[in-house]
Amino acid sequence: MTPPPVVWFVVPKGIDDPARVSGGNVYDREVRDGLPGRGWTVSVVECADGAGVASALRSAPDATLVLIDGLAAGWAAAEVEAAATRLRIVVLAHMLVAAFPDATEPAIEAERRMLRHAHRVIVTGRWTGEEVARRGLADVDRITVAAPGARAESTAQPEHDADLLCVGVIAPHKGQDLLLDALDRVPTKDWRCTIAGSTDSYREFAARVVQRAAAFDGRVHLPGVLVGEALADAYRRSALLVAPSRVESAGMAIADARARGLPVVGTAVGGIPDTVVGGGALLVLPDDPDALANALTSWMTDPALRTRLRAEALRAREHLPTWDDTVSTIADVLEAA
Known part of the structure; x- marks a missing residue:
């Protein structure tokens, strides 16, 4: 019997910490929890800083498939670049640092390095994907949009229109x-x-x-x-x-x-x-x-x-993408990688 494929998922430390709530953390949790239902074994590696990311990449066996949160990848861009020669790296880019008006040149350069050397880039929206391509950070054929999903919730019942x-x-x-x-x-x-x-x-x-x-x-x-x-x-x-x-x-x-x-x-x-x-x-x-x-x-x-x-x-x-849609898209990218 063929064992399920394995992906190392490298994420910022504390994605389950209620005090660190962010859209990126929510997205990462949905991916982590959803991929096993698509037949993947997910090995989650939480990193607090660039040193942690570098250590995780060095410890990964050759040819390991690594899905890495773009924030974590930016902390150790040089290590991501070096590891791309022996690992299959997919970057999950929740945002584009270069689009922020206060972005520093070192941060922009780090983003440039880690995106250019990723085998595939997953973005959370069409605009981000277009910006990545327009800025020459990744070829269009390496970019996939996996929009955040949504779960139907009870409708809002406000007491006041304001x-x-x-x-x-x-x-x-x-x-x-x-x-x-x-x-x-x-x-x-x-x-x-x-x-x-x-x-x-x-x-x-x-x-x-x-x-x-x-x-x-x-x-x-x-x-x-x-x-x-x-x-x-x-x-x-x-x-x-x-x-x-x-x-x-x-x-x-x-x-x-x-x-x-x-x-x-x-x-x-x-x-x-x-x-x-x-x-x-x-x-x-x-x-x-x-x-x-x-x-x-x-x-x-x-x-x-x-x-x-x-x-x-x-x-x-009634027509919103679901988290199942998101995870299915990501699973397809991982399979192709």
């Missing part, structure tokens, strides 16, 4: 500062906004967001990281998800909102337009608090608009 939700690490690229600037411009003041996410990754930025939020007399709530039932409850109680990102490859929070038939107001950047295909969303230019304020005002003051967006979001919910 209950807003924003989910994601408190960080410049997520644009929570833009959201606060926009809310300050909204003429009606009966809204409530929950901004959920970790304040640990970008502490100075997060401190400014927290300080600014305090000026809204309790209408802005920052509960920190929400997981499990607490996060599900936040979605259930919200009328609208706001995604004010400056950079976004796909947007797991948007996928979670779509799974609940929850409309979205977001920025037309990166993979967000692809994530809201099917309707139920208003998109505005990025880094434009006036445009975002106008969209939020329209949502709060136009009942016909709310009815239309909710109906579109509920219809789109």
Whole structure:
């Protein structure tokens, strides 16, 4: 009897840690848990830094198939490049570092090295794949899109049409500062906004967001990281998800909102337009608090608009990719590699 194929899955340490919730961690867990159902034996290697990644790659026997999270690969780009001569390396790129305005040249160069030498590159959205190819980081025939999946959840049941939700690490690229600037411009003041996410990754930025939020007399709530039932409850109680990102490859929070038939107001950047295909969303230019304020005002003051967006979001919910679809695509890439 032929044993099942084996893949080493190299990921950042703590992908199950509730304090480190991120879209990338959620995606990695779904892949880890789903591949055995496709006949794969998955050997997960968690690494805390580049030294850990380098050690994992050195210890892998020749010809081992290695699926490596792009964040971890970037920590040890030289080792990934060297290992590609004897291992079959597939990079799972959740984002593109070079697309971030504050990306450093060493980080961009590390990304360039590890993507150019990967045998295959899996990206989480069409936009990311096109950017990887446009920047000459990988040939088109080595790139595969495996969009994040979604599970149908109970539909949102908000108490108020102006209950807003924003989910994601408190960080410049997520644009929570833009959201606060926009809310300050909204003429009606009966809204409530929950901004959920970790304040640990970008502490100075997060401190400014927290300080600014305090000026809204309790209408802005920052509960920190929400997981499990607490996060599900936040979605259930919200009328609208706001995604004010400056950079976004796909947007797991948007996928979670779509799974609940929850409309979205977001920025037309990166993979967000692809994530809201099917309707139920208003998109505005990025880094434009006036445009975002106008969209939020329209949502709060136009009942016909709310009815239309909710109906579109509920219809789109029926056609979302599933995590089974995601894992099946990745399994096909691994088999080809």
